[in-house]
């Protein structure tokens with residue numbers, strides 16, 4: 001085997017499924033996975049990516065659940081801290097913001113974007129989705145709020161850092177300007193809820209997914225700019241395998 005080919009197997013963990021590389025031991029590096037579209041093979045390097053409760057999913061045939069509670073967000077104003085991690089634009093949220101849902105409290109860690117959306121709702125895919133990642137500090141369980149963007153008017157929250165997006169991998173942007181993610185939430189707090197996973201390796205099945213039923217808006221220019229930087233950073237739809245999607249209306 002050519003040395004250059006061996007090098008490729010080292011840096012591309014979503015290993016090709018069509019050749020004799022399978023005889024070689026895989027060297028999988030969590031920092032070097034790539035988006036590969038339909039038929040991606042993360043499962044060959046990250047065992048949990050082949051699990052039975054993976055995300056994202058198509059949200060359909062939901063069941064209204066009266067036992068679900070209203071989302072209680074207590075998000076504080078924070079300075080802007082953006083990171084381009086090579087997969088997404090991520091906003092590192094300073095500590096001190098909480099989400100409480102169904103009796104469990106979580107701390108907001110960060111939010112980040114996907115173009116196009118990862119979840120679909122009744123088969124509809126949106127041009128962008130933001131994920132607000134929260135963690136329960138006792139159990140390490142995650143609650144991620146997903147909000148869909150549709151094309152519409154300029155989004156003022158996004159606009160507060162739109163001209164300062166870090167364009168290269170590992171680039172940061174910080175500013176003393178204070179912003180609050182709560183300003184981006186849709187007026188309606190109706191949501192869907194299901195048990196799933198991280199949508200990137202290692203695909204750990206530790207996420208309570210909360211997908212807001214109502215999309216928010218961003219301008220075509222804002223969505224185009226985000227797509228320019230992130231390209232198709234979405235994972236294909238995963239099978240539900242019998243999981244129920246609950247609705248809080």
Ligand SMILES: [Zn+2]
Pocket residue numbers: 112113114131199
């Ligand atoms: Zn995400």
